[in-house]
Structures are given as structure tokens and as C-alpha cells.
Amino acid sequence: MPIKIRYKAPSGGGTLDLDDTATVGQLFDALKEKTVSSDITIKYGWPPKALAADQVETSVVSLNLHRESLTVVPAETAAPAPAPAPAATAPAAPVPADLSFAPKDVKDRPVTIKMPTDTYLVLRVMPDDNSCMFTAIAGALRGTNTGLDGSSPDKLRRIVADHILAKPDVYTKVVLEKEPRDYCANMLRPDVWGGAIELGIISEVFGIEICVVNVKEGTIIKYGEDQHELRCVLVWSNIHYDRVAEIFDENQVEDDFDVTTWNCLESDHILKSAKDLCRKLKDEYHYFTDTSDFVVRCNQCGWIGQGENAVVMHSTKTGHIAIEEIPDS
Structure with missing residues (x-):
């Protein structure tokens, strides 16, 4: 394989x-x-x-x-x-400012941005286990009234694979860059990353717009744009996906009361704050660079x-x- x-x-x-x-x-x-x-x-x-x-x-x-x-x-x-x-008496050469990395750790405490609504947007850091994208989305879907069970990365992987095999005219060898059955067998492995194809399928199956904010670029890609009522927001740091949530206490560590989905027509402030959060991650935490x-x-x-x-x-x-x-x- x-x-x-x-x-x-x-x-x-x-x-x-x-x-x-x-x-x-x-x-x-x-x-x-x-x-x-x-x-x-x-x-x-x-x-x-x-x-x-x-x-x-x-x-x-x-x-x-x-x-x-x-x-x-x-x-x-x-x-x-x-x-x-240089001679011992010469001053030490300065390190270029843009390469002087002294990053904070996003796991030290919640990284938050205060919003106009007096609530906070927080980065929920996902485990670095090659299933971060699926874990982030599974948590965002928790509590949504979709009628589908996508509560774990394994279940989401299975849903993606079943969807691909059910639509052979859409998900062809050309689209997947390998035979569909081989692609699905690979995607069911817990050590394989998900990407754009999986995000698009999950958006379609669960009827939710998935917004992915790129930390380094500050740009947003929307999967299922203008097609669904609800949206969730993920953060992409070039090698890792995390989830964004709305909280009411800046120091709230537990995620039991997180708000992870919003009405698309009423949540432009969430996307703006997500970009502000990513700017903070980039400037203060250098989170876009491994x-x-x-x-x-x-x-x-x-x-x-x-x-x-x-x-x-x-x-x-x-x-x-x-x-x-x-x-x-």
C-alpha cells in the first residue's frame, strides 16, 4: 500500500x-x-x-x-x-527579529480573544495523533441536531469512506488520485491525515458549513459555503487542526459548556474574532511554524x-x- x-x-x-x-x-x-x-x-x-x-x-x-x-x-x-x-570584544551578532523565536505554549493556558458580545473565543487544542481534523469536527458536532452520529474520529472516517463508495461517479480515481477502495481503506487508518476531500464530505453529510482559518495567512476557506444554516470553525496551523469555541469565562478550561456551532447569518463576528485569534497565535505564539x-x-x-x-x-x-x-x- x-x-x-x-x-x-x-x-x-x-x-x-x-x-x-x-x-x-x-x-x-x-x-x-x-x-x-x-x-x-x-x-x-x-x-x-x-x-x-x-x-x-x-x-x-x-x-x-x-x-x-x-x-x-x-x-x-x-x-x-x-x-x-568575531573578536571577543565585539558585541554578539543580533538574531534577525523575524526569526527570534521565543514561542509560548498554547497548552499552558487557554488562548482567547474577547468579543464584542462580552464572551470569548478560545482555541481548543486537539491531540497530535494524526486524527486532529476528525477530532476537532467531532467535538464541534457534539450536540447538533443532525440525526447522525459522528461523535468520534473513527465514526467520521467510516462516514467519509461510505460516502465515497456510494458516489463512484463523483469520487473517481482521478479525483482521489488512487482507486476509491484503496483511498477509503487508507482513510480508515488512524495514522492517516484528513484534508479538503474529507472536510467537503463531512460538510455535506452533516449539513454544516466548515470554516477553516489559516493561522499563517489569516485566510478562511469555507466548505459548504452558503449551503447550510450552521457553521463551525477550525484553525489550521499548516500541520495541525484545532477547534474554535465560544466561552463565557476567559479561564474556562473544561469544554462541556463550549459553544461550537453558530448560525451562518448571525456569526460574522465569530469569523472576524477567529481571524483575530489566529493573528494572536501567529504573532505571540508562532503557532503556524513547527x-x-x-x-x-x-x-x-x-x-x-x-x-x-x-x-x-x-x-x-x-x-x-x-x-x-x-x-x-
Whole structure:
């Protein structure tokens, strides 16, 4: 059964399809071909660690690499030698302001925005278990009068699969990029992410508009727009989905009394506040960036590195400050 691997490289991001029996050596070969580079380092996990030469025969699945967003950088031994360190009396080189990450943890306490209605919009953080999208929606649907039971990620996955198989003229191999039965078998696995196709189906089946706010861009995508009476709101941080809820006490931790659906015609203020919440997540929490995989380039010497510590070390050793993040393609 094929697996999809996501990666970020100096030339941008992309995906890679491998057989589930693929080895780390085959992963290296495929990424070298994709990135047109013969000398690379592949990093994964947090703290980020590099795949070692003695792992080439190890199964990609056994290392859970199909659940990771991999980072591809030039082989560390091939990196340009740093310039001599500045004299001891010289001041330390500043780290570029936009890369000085000191993120708060969204799990420390609820992240909220006060609304004009004297209530609060809160980010409900979902478990990082590859079912975050389904978990977020299942919680939003709780208590809605849909007549359907979508109370768990597993049930939502099954509903999606049944819907796809019931409409072979709509969900074709071209649309799904694989045979429908294979796609559904894959989607029923708890370690497979859901995406746009699943959001559209859940919106249709449950009769609810699903609004997804992108933390980094501040944009909103609406699934089932202008088709349903109720809406719910999710937050997308580039690698993870969370749920947005309305609460009456800013410090309310338990979600038993959360309001998670709103009338579409009367909730524009919810969408505005959701964008404000995402702006707070971006500016104060850097929630759109997973520091385990952001890749940066020094515009002064061409050095490429990964993560905050590498930026600080390079800037301190060389005095270079013209450093920028390499965006996804």
C-alpha cells in the first residue's frame, strides 16, 4: 500500500509517494531525485535528528517517517565553512527579529480573544495523533441536531469512506488520485491525515458549513459555503487542526459548556474574532511554524540551516544577519 511523505527542502516543499515497504535508503534516493541533489541530510522529529547512514536498510514505516514532515538540507559535512569568530570584544551578532523565536505554549493556558458580545473565543487544542481534523469536527458536532452520529474520529472516517463508495461517479480515481477502495481503506487508518476531500464530505453529510482559518495567512476557506444554516470553525496551523469555541469565562478550561456551532447569518463576528485569534497565535505564539522543520538561508554566504539554534550559532560565528526562512512551495 503506498504511503505519502511530506518534505520541505531549500527549493520548497512537496510530497513523495513510496511503497509501505520502502527503506530509508530508498527514501534518500527518492528525495535526491526530487530535490536534484546528490548530497543531502534528512531530519525528522523534535528535537530534530538526522537519519544516519547505518539506517539505510530500516523500514520507513517502522520509524514512523510517514507521519512526519521531513526536512531536507544539504549534507552537514558539505556546508560552507563559517567565517572566523568575531573578536571577543565585539558585541554578539543580533538574531534577525523575524526569526527570534521565543514561542509560548498554547497548552499552558487557554488562548482567547474577547468579543464584542462580552464572551470569548478560545482555541481548543486537539491531540497530535494524526486524527486532529476528525477530532476537532467531532467535538464541534457534539450536540447538533443532525440525526447522525459522528461523535468520534473513527465514526467520521467510516462516514467519509461510505460516502465515497456510494458516489463512484463523483469520487473517481482521478479525483482521489488512487482507486476509491484503496483511498477509503487508507482513510480508515488512524495514522492517516484528513484534508479538503474529507472536510467537503463531512460538510455535506452533516449539513454544516466548515470554516477553516489559516493561522499563517489569516485566510478562511469555507466548505459548504452558503449551503447550510450552521457553521463551525477550525484553525489550521499548516500541520495541525484545532477547534474554535465560544466561552463565557476567559479561564474556562473544561469544554462541556463550549459553544461550537453558530448560525451562518448571525456569526460574522465569530469569523472576524477567529481571524483575530489566529493573528494572536501567529504573532505571540508562532503557532503556524513547527520549529522542528523550518529551514532558513543566509543571504550573505548561502548557508542553509534548520531551527532557531542553528540560526543563533551561524549569526554569532559569522556576524551575518540577512537570514530568511525558506517558504513552502
